[in-house]
Amino acid sequence: MPVAAIPVKMVVLKKYSELLRLRYYWMKQGIANPTQMQNTRLSTLITTISQNTEAWFLNPWRRISLIIINLLLGFFLGAAISTGAGQRAEWDITAAAILVFFTEISSRIFYSRGLLAKRSLWVECLNCLKIGIIYSLFLEAFKLGS
Helix, strand or coil: CCHHHCCHHHHHHHHHHHHHHHHHHHHHHCCCCCCCCCCCHHHHHHHHHHHHHHHHCCCHHHHHHHHHHHHHHHHHHHHHHHHHHHHCHHHHHHHHHHHHHHHHHHHHHHHCCCCCCCCCHHHHHHHHHHHHHHHHHHHHHHHHHC
């Protein structure tokens, strides 16, 4: 039988069964995902940029400055959200629910590791953003109470 006469379904089924056989072999060997992304220009560029940025923020002064910027950004966002939600009384409950959800998720991410474990920069920045938002909301509450 010539190659052109083989039905397409048989070829697809044959390839699918080979794929299943390979997945079973990988699972048996303990290999999670043997396929890797191709080494394209875009993936190389993204990897290089992320590695250079990470190396740039290894400097303690740059790391601390980025954390302080996130703390101040969180303070600004908390004040802006509370002021914006306070203007229209319809959005108070929605804004509060979103802020509580963000606070709980960021706390879950930050405190899921051990206390002595080294945390990545983005986790520390997320936690400082959360602290800034909470501090801002406390100050807004004190302003409203006086």
